[in-house]
Amino acid sequence: MSAPLTRAEAEELLYREALLIDSRRWDEWLAMFCDDIEFHMPAWRDETTLTQDPDRELSLIYYRGRRNLEDRVMRATSGLSTASTPLPRAVHAVTNVLVLAADRKEAHVSACFTCHRFDVRFGRAEVFFGRYDYRLRHEGGAWKIARKTIILLNDTIPTVADIFSV
Amino acid sequence: MRISDFIDDRPAEGIFRVHRKVFTDPAIFEMEMRHLFQGGWIFLGLAAQAPEPHDYFTTYAGRVPILVQCDGEGVRRAFVNSCPHKGARLAQSRCGNARMHVCPYHSWSFDSSGRNRAIKWKAAGAYAPAFDSDSHDLAPIARFDEYRGFLFGSLAADVPDLADYLGEARKLLDLVADQSEEGLELVPGQVTFTFRANWKLQLENCSDAYHFTSAHPSYIRILERRQQEACDDVVASVFENSDYWKEETKGIGGGSFSFANGHVLNWGVFGVTPALPLYERAQDLADRHGEGKRDWMFAMRNLTIFPNLQVAENASSQLRILRPLAPDLTEMQTWCIAPKGESAAARRQRIRQYEDFFNPTGMATPDDTVSYENCQIGFAGLVEPWLQGYGRGIAASVAGGNRFGDKIALEPARSVLAESQLCDETLYHSYYRAWASRLAPEFPA
Numbered sequence: 001m002s003a004p005l006t007r008a009e010a011e012e013l014l015y016r017e018a019l020l021i022d023s024r025r026w027d028e029w030l031a032m033f034c035d036d037i038e039f040h041m042p043a044w045r046d047e048t049t050l051t052q053d054p055d056r057e058l059s060l061i062y063y064r065g066r067r068n069l070e071d072r073v074m075r076a077t078s079g080l081s082t083a084s085t086p087l088p089r090a091v092h093a094v095t096n097v098l099v100l101a102a103d104r105k106e107a108h109v110s111a112c113f114t115c116h117r118f119d120v121r122f123g124r125a126e127v128f129f130g131r132y133d134y135r136l137r138h139e140g141g142a143w144k145i146a147r148k149t150i151i152l153l154n155d156t157i158p159t160v161a162d163i164f165s166v
Numbered sequence: 167m168r169i170s171d172f173i174d175d176r177p178a179e180g181i182f183r184v185h186r187k188v189f190t191d192p193a194i195f196e197m198e199m200r201h202l203f204q205g206g207w208i209f210l211g212l213a214a215q216a217p218e219p220h221d222y223f224t225t226y227a228g229r230v231p232i233l234v235q236c237d238g239e240g241v242r243r244a245f246v247n248s249c250p251h252k253g254a255r256l257a258q259s260r261c262g263n264a265r266m267h268v269c270p271y272h273s274w275s276f277d278s279s280g281r282n283r284a285i286k287w288k289a290a291g292a293y294a295p296a297f298d299s300d301s302h303d304l305a306p307i308a309r310f311d312e313y314r315g316f317l318f319g320s321l322a323a324d325v326p327d328l329a330d331y332l333g334e335a336r337k338l339l340d341l342v343a344d345q346s347e348e349g350l351e352l353v354p355g356q357v358t359f360t361f362r363a364n365w366k367l368q369l370e371n372c373s374d375a376y377h378f379t380s381a382h383p384s385y386i387r388i389l390e391r392r393q394q395e396a397c398d399d400v401v402a403s404v405f406e407n408s409d410y411w412k413e414e415t416k417g418i419g420g421g422s423f424s425f426a427n428g429h430v431l432n433w434g435v436f437g438v439t440p441a442l443p444l445y446e447r448a449q450d451l452a453d454r455h456g457e458g459k460r461d462w463m464f465a466m467r468n469l470t471i472f473p474n475l476q477v478a479e480n481a482s483s484q485l486r487i488l489r490p491l492a493p494d495l496t497e498m499q500t501w502c503i504a505p506k507g508e509s510a511a512a513r514r515q516r517i518r519q520y521e522d523f524f525n526p527t528g529m530a531t532p533d534d535t536v537s538y539e540n541c542q543i544g545f546a547g548l549v550e551p552w553l554q555g556y557g558r559g560i561a562a563s564v565a566g567g568n569r570f571g572d573k574i575a576l577e578p579a580r581s582v583l584a585e586s587q588l589c590d591e592t593l594y595h596s597y598y599r600a601w602a603s604r605l606a607p608e609f610p611a
Contacts, residue, residue: 157358
């Protein structure tokens with residue numbers, strides 16, 4: 001039986017996720033998610049309110065099931081997507097990691113992020129920033145991501161924002 | 167300079183060419199602002215964005231901030247969203263409910279019918295009598311009208327009536343509006359994105375059947391994978407349930423209609439399929455409107471109401487407002503548009519299909535917008551300045567309509583019936599003929 005998740009463990013997990021995605025280690029990144037991952041980036045209803053219910057309101061990204069993330073990775077690496085070829089260079093800086101609740105089975109973690117993206121084709125750099133809300137689950141001897149909510153604060157999207165730049 | 171230096175339109179010779187500078191020249195862009203976006207009918211929004219007394223929303227006509235405001239009796243008006251005192255933008259929010267707007271700069275206030283209600287410290291202000299001879303109300307825009315919940319405005323007074331401007335394209339807005347007896351709504355959640363390219367690339371891409379298999383193979387590959395490895399986690403796409411767009415498909419699968427004033431439609435046959443959220447209403451819609459019109463509601467349809475409204479009903483249903491910011495910068499405001507009252511399951515399906523395809527965070531739109539940016543870079547090359555993207559379908563374009571359009575009594579200016587590989591480009595001619603006629607005052611005859 002595991003112990004409740006500590007902040008050090010939460011930081012380790014989030015920093016590792018950032019490293020894997022920034023270094024394009026897709027299979028290792030996908031392995032961090034539970035099969036039934038809920039991956040959600042809500043849209044904004046208006047200037048101050050996020051959409052809440054993904055079945056009745058629009059999200060920027062909403063997937064239930066890791067299979068959908070595998071599709072996104074397949075698209076991004078297929079060489080068949082103009083928008084993804086070559087992939088932009090990106091680095092995620094994850095900060096303000098807090099364990100809001102944790103027991104031996106589950107944990108609720110909050111964090112902030114910035115993602116700097118450099119589009120090598122057009123020679124331009126952009127930044128996305130916001131907050132993460134994670135639900136982690138202890139599964140098969142390791143903490144995995146059961147739900148990831150991305151609150152994108154600067155939501156006027158310059159051309160494209162893929163799963164690896166938020 | 168003459169207009170023919172930009173649009174080379176010689177129908178008798180089978181020639182239609184567009185000059186690259188149309189997309190890059192700052193002087194051309196200023197003409198477009200004057201004559202298209204600030205000089206004629208443009209789409210402002212849906213009535214559903216300000217449905218109740220005192221509701222309002224804000225938008226732009228070109229560079230001009232606009233306030234669409236519903237008064238206490240439910241009458242909607244459109245004003246320049248600018249205080250007459252010092253010019254400050256008055257309403258600050260995208261939408262809201264306000265009996266009064268109080269200017270945050272010097273507290274001049276206006277009711278929801280646009281009337282000035284108070285000028286702070288007026289009596290002590292030592293104004294000359296002449297001040298009282300000026301109206302201090304909000305400036306209404308010259309023309310404001312509605313068709314089936316679609317709100318349009320014009321900063322210029324000298325324009326045809328809206329019904330005449332829309333013409334036959336009204337029947338295509340009917341296909342959107344009639345999907346529910348209760349009308350249309352925008353699914354909560356607005357998505358805004360920009361691209362560093364000219365707005366007319368978006369205008370064209372919506373009508374472009376030619377790019378689908380070239381620009382979106384990664385999306386098509388995922389559809390194939392989802393078909394082969396079906397599971398409950400993935401949303402079904404209408405494209406995987408349809409063949410009209412595939413290169414091996416034979417027979418008439420779609421085509422295009424061109425209308426006066428620059429409105430166009432390209433379309434394809436999806437059929438009445440459960441892959442469309444409208445499927446639950448298929449029988450009801452046939453009973454209400456007849457099978458011919460019902461089948462049109464189930465067809466793939468990309469509609470442009472020139473110059474700034476597009477309603478795309480293909481992978482899902484999207485309403486887009488194009489807003490040019492510079493010759494090489496465009497802002498897109500986008501929503502999922504839906505018939506009111508559909509079931510929770512249909513709405514969920516519509517939203518999932520939408521996010522997958524239409525979002526700038528999805529799997530199709532970015533491959534379009536990045537291609538626009540590649541075009542914008544390429545437009546700098548003026549060694550051969552005339553673009554060759556307007557020739558497909560010239561030999562197939564006929565005056566008037568066809569047997570498909572006849573089902574909704576559609577009388578377009580021109581039409582093309584197409585097999586999957588024809589991919590008509592003559593519908594862009596309609597854009598540029600309207601464009602040329604509106605910009606003509608800038609050029610000697």
